[in-house]
Amino acid sequence: MSVQTSRAARFRALELAPTTFAALALATAAALYVIVVTGSVVRLTSSGLGCESWPGCEAGAFFPASDSHAFIEFGNRVVGLVPILLTLATWLAARRLRSLPRWSARVALATFLGTLAQAPLGLLTIHFDLHPLLVMSHFLLALVVLAGGIVVALEAWRLVRGGVEPLVPAELRRAGLVLAGACLALVVSGTFTTAAGPHSGGADIRRLGSLDGALWVHVRTTALFGCVFLFVLGYLAARRDRSPRLFALSLALVGVLLVQMAVGEVQWRAELPWGLVVVHVALAAAVWAAVVAFVALLWRPLAVLAPGGRVDG
Structure with missing residues (x-):
């Protein structure tokens, strides 16, 4: 019994305060928005094929050379790591926040998985030379996970500010x-x-x-x-x-x-x-x-x- 009590205490110790979780969820939603904008810069500057390898920029060279398109594409990949890490942290924190509705934790998980899926989808997009349907899928998935991030952030702030009936x-x-x-x-x-x-x-x-x-x-x-x-x-x-x-x-x-x-x-x-x-x-x-x-x-x-x-x- 004492062992179970100790485990429960350790689990509760990992639980974030609602205000901290709300700040984390808000930062996640902001990062998901930023990656939409930086991704559009890649496309609109014709930099989508600036790096022809993945995760490194070129075969045998992880970092880009002097080409501006390569720097733009590689920079977007680096920026893309931030929402992956933040969505993962938000999901893990949501699991431990007992006052958060369970459906919110599931939305946080779906948001993390969707953000993580952007990496292999980006690889496929490069492999097929920026096929328009793949590029569009890349962008639309970014919008879907942005929506998930916003819903989780609002639910987190509902814990802090309180909620009312519709x-x-x-x-x-x-x-x-x-x-x-x-x-x-x-x-x-x-x-x-x-x-x-x-x-x-x-x-x-x-x-x-x-x-x-x-x-x-x-x-x-x-x-x-x-x-x-x-x-x-x-x-x-x-x-x-x-x-x-x-x-x-x-x-x-x-x-x-x-x-x-x-x-x-x-x-x-x-x-x-x-x-x-x-x-x-x-x-x-x-x-x-x-x-x-x-x-x-x-x-x-x-x-x-x-x-x-x-x-x-």
């Missing part, structure tokens, strides 16, 4: 799920547009389909997302006295969307310079992250979002 009716929460699906469809159509345009990954990388066709789909997917979002926004506006802070969050999301639209228009008129496209991708990832967080808060709001909730926690 502030909006079930039909609006279900509309939020449709909004997240529409946002994902919007991002997917954007990746097809990139694959069909001048930034497919390199001068020798074949395009995927036609740019006009991809733009046709992307514009209509944007309209679909806009309609769903306007419905959610209108619903919250009509009932903003019941959930004023959720409504304020939706207005902040409108601001990010307007900036994204402006950058998209400018980059198109400027004939898609890669620097502006990087900003566009970074904003797209930010929109995706914000939508995931917004929908998660519709279902499991923090106490601070309730009318009269304390902002200072």
Whole structure:
């Protein structure tokens, strides 16, 4: 009996404080966002084949030579180690945090496994000379694990700040799920547009389909997302006295969307310079992250979002 008690005490000693776990989960979500942006830099600078070997850059040489494309690709690989380590740490910590719902630990595990899977997927992408579908899969998997990281981070902060029952009716929460699906469809159509345009990954990388066709789909997917979002926004506006802070969050999301639209228009008129496209991708990832967080808060709001909730926690 004393042995079991000793083991239980050691196990509890490994448990992080909720505030420490929340900070770790937030750092993980931030790292998962950063790797999306750095990965887009690799593609948009045509550096995807800068390193032709893996995990080293060249056969017989682990580090890159003087070529700028090699440095960009290898640098992205080094940066990619950070989210792998952080997602692993978050999952291990989630397992030991008894106050955290078990489903959150499973999401943390899936996030770690998805992040780890990026390494062999990247190797396959290089092996098949940046096939557009593999490059797109690489990017979309990054967005999926980013969503997982955000959900875990919000659940972690729920432990710190407290949570309340949903502030909006079930039909609006279900509309939020449709909004997240529409946002994902919007991002997917954007990746097809990139694959069909001048930034497919390199001068020798074949395009995927036609740019006009991809733009046709992307514009209509944007309209679909806009309609769903306007419905959610209108619903919250009509009932903003019941959930004023959720409504304020939706207005902040409108601001990010307007900036994204402006950058998209400018980059198109400027004939898609890669620097502006990087900003566009970074904003797209930010929109995706914000939508995931917004929908998660519709279902499991923090106490601070309730009318009269304390902002200072």
